[in-house]
Amino acid sequence: MSAQQARGALLAQSGSGLRGLLTWWGHSLAAWLPASLRRIVVAGDERLWLQPQGDDVRLLLQGDAGPRELASLPLPLPAGSDPLQRVLHERARDLPRWLQLPDTAGLRRSLVLPAAARERLREVLSFEIERQTPFAATDVLFAGRLLQIRDDGQLHVELVVLPRTQFEATCARLGGMAQGLAGVDLITSNGQPLGVNVLPPASRGKQHDSWRWWNLGLAAVALLAIVLGMAQLLDNRRAAAATLKTQMQARETQARAISSERQRLLDTVEGETYLRAQRNDRPPxxxxxxxxxxxxxxxxxxxxxxxxxxxxxxxxxxxxxxxxxxxxxxxxxxxxxxxxxxxxxxxxxxxxxxxxxxxxxxxxxxxxxxxxxxxxxxxxx
The missing domain is CATH 3.30.1360.100 (General secretion pathway protein M, EpsM)
Structure with a gap:
C-alpha cells in the first residue's frame, strides 16, 4: 500500500470530511509526542479490552507497548454488578471498554466500491449487507474497513458483520461489565484486531475524560488571559493616543505662539516699511x-x-x-x-x-x- 493509500485509509477509518481530516491530523501530531505526554493529551489512546475465552473473560490494558493482561474473571457474571469496580484500579476503570470477539463470530466480505462512497461509507455498506450476507441489516452489527485505494480511484473495502444475537449473548454473559461499551472489534486467528468498531454510533458509551475539568479550567484561564491581554493592549493604545493628543496640543499651542510672534514681526516690518515710505515720499x-x-x-x-x-x-x-x-x-x-x-x-x-x-x-x-x-x-x- 502506497503512502497516499495509507493516508486515505486512515482518513476513511477516522471519519469523513473535515472531521476525519482533523482526527487524522491530530493522531499524526500526537505520534511525535513522548508516550507519557501522549497519554495525557490524546484522549482514547488507551483502552480496556474485554476478551471472552471459554468460561473466562480476560481484561487487557491496551497501551503504547501493546496489550497487557490485568485480570481474568469467570463467566457468566451477575447482571446487576460491575466487577471492574473491585478488581481494577481507578485509572483503568475510567478507560473506554471494548469488547473483543474472534473473527469467526462474524462474517467478512471484500467489496470494490466507487470513490464517491468514501464520504458515506457506512451508509453504502448498509445497503450491501443483504446482498453479501444471509442477514438483514437490522439483525447485525457492521463496520467497513478500507483496505486499499486502487489506481483507478475505486475503494477496496472489507465489510465486517457481527450477528446481533451473538453480540447480545456475549453481553448477557458479561453482565454489568458490558454496560457502556465504547466499541466492539474482531480479532484474527493470530491475535491481531481488525481495527473496526461494529457497534452503532448511537450505542457507543462515552469515555469519561478525567482531564475534562482541567482542560475546561485551562481553556477558561487561556481565554481570560487573552481577554486581559487584549484589554491591556487597548489600554496601552488609549494611553498612547492620550499622550499623542497632549503632545499635539502642546505643539499646537507652541505653533500658535510662533505664528502670533511671526505675525507681530510682519506687522512691525510692514509698519516700519510704510512709515519709511511715507517719510521718503514727502520732504523732511x-x-x-x-x-x-x-x-x-x-x-x-x-x-x-x-x-x-x-x-x-x-x-x-x-x-x-x-x-x-x-x-x-x-x-x-x-x-x-x-x-x-x-x-x-x-x-x-x-x-x-x-x-x-x-x-x-x-x-x-x-x-x-x-x-x-x-x-x-x-x-x-
Missing part, C-alpha cells in the same frame, strides 16, 4: 521749517506748526497776513497754500491771527532740496 520737516523761515516776511510769528498726513497747518500772528499766501506760493515743499478761515486781529499786538494750510509735495530731488536751491527758489524773479 527740517526742510519744511527752513522753507517757511525763508518765505515768511518780517513781523510774522508762528504759534503752531503741524503736519497731519500730507497737510501742513500753520497758526500764527502777522502784520502782513493777507500777503502770506503769495509769499508761500511756488515753494517745492508744498502746494496750494491758502488761508483757512477769517483773519482775526489780536487786541494786544494789533496783529492779525491767521490759519494757513497747504498740501505737502513729494520728496524733492537732492539738487532741489539743497539750501542753495531753496534760496534760489525763494528769490523773486
Amino acid at each position: 520737516v527740517v526742510e519744511v521749517m527752513q522753507a517757511l523761515a525763508q518765505r515768511l516776511p518780517d513781523g510774522t510769528y508762528l504759534e503752531k506748526l503741524s503736519i497731519d498726513g500730507d497737510q501742513l497747518n500753520v497758526i500764527g500772528l502777522s502784520s502782513q497776513a493777507a500777503a502770506l499766501v503769495g509769499k508761500l506760493e511756488g515753494a517745492p515743499q508744498w502746494t496750494t497754500p491758502a488761508l483757512s478761515g477769517a483773519l482775526q486781529q489780536d487786541p494786544r499786538t494789533r496783529m492779525d491771527r491767521f490759519t494757513l494750510v497747504a498740501q505737502l509735495a513729494g520728496k524733492l530731488p537732492a539738487a532741489a532740496s539743497s539750501p542753495a536751491a531753496t534760496s534760489t527758489a525763494g528769490e523773486p524773479r
Whole structure:
C-alpha cells in the first residue's frame, strides 16, 4: 500500500470530511509526542479490552507497548454488578471498554466500491449487507474497513458483520461489565484486531475524560488571559493616543505662539516699511521749517506748526497776513497754500491771527532740496 493509500485509509477509518481530516491530523501530531505526554493529551489512546475465552473473560490494558493482561474473571457474571469496580484500579476503570470477539463470530466480505462512497461509507455498506450476507441489516452489527485505494480511484473495502444475537449473548454473559461499551472489534486467528468498531454510533458509551475539568479550567484561564491581554493592549493604545493628543496640543499651542510672534514681526516690518515710505515720499520737516523761515516776511510769528498726513497747518500772528499766501506760493515743499478761515486781529499786538494750510509735495530731488536751491527758489524773479 502506497503512502497516499495509507493516508486515505486512515482518513476513511477516522471519519469523513473535515472531521476525519482533523482526527487524522491530530493522531499524526500526537505520534511525535513522548508516550507519557501522549497519554495525557490524546484522549482514547488507551483502552480496556474485554476478551471472552471459554468460561473466562480476560481484561487487557491496551497501551503504547501493546496489550497487557490485568485480570481474568469467570463467566457468566451477575447482571446487576460491575466487577471492574473491585478488581481494577481507578485509572483503568475510567478507560473506554471494548469488547473483543474472534473473527469467526462474524462474517467478512471484500467489496470494490466507487470513490464517491468514501464520504458515506457506512451508509453504502448498509445497503450491501443483504446482498453479501444471509442477514438483514437490522439483525447485525457492521463496520467497513478500507483496505486499499486502487489506481483507478475505486475503494477496496472489507465489510465486517457481527450477528446481533451473538453480540447480545456475549453481553448477557458479561453482565454489568458490558454496560457502556465504547466499541466492539474482531480479532484474527493470530491475535491481531481488525481495527473496526461494529457497534452503532448511537450505542457507543462515552469515555469519561478525567482531564475534562482541567482542560475546561485551562481553556477558561487561556481565554481570560487573552481577554486581559487584549484589554491591556487597548489600554496601552488609549494611553498612547492620550499622550499623542497632549503632545499635539502642546505643539499646537507652541505653533500658535510662533505664528502670533511671526505675525507681530510682519506687522512691525510692514509698519516700519510704510512709515519709511511715507517719510521718503514727502520732504523732511527740517526742510519744511527752513522753507517757511525763508518765505515768511518780517513781523510774522508762528504759534503752531503741524503736519497731519500730507497737510501742513500753520497758526500764527502777522502784520502782513493777507500777503502770506503769495509769499508761500511756488515753494517745492508744498502746494496750494491758502488761508483757512477769517483773519482775526489780536487786541494786544494789533496783529492779525491767521490759519494757513497747504498740501505737502513729494520728496524733492537732492539738487532741489539743497539750501542753495531753496534760496534760489525763494528769490523773486
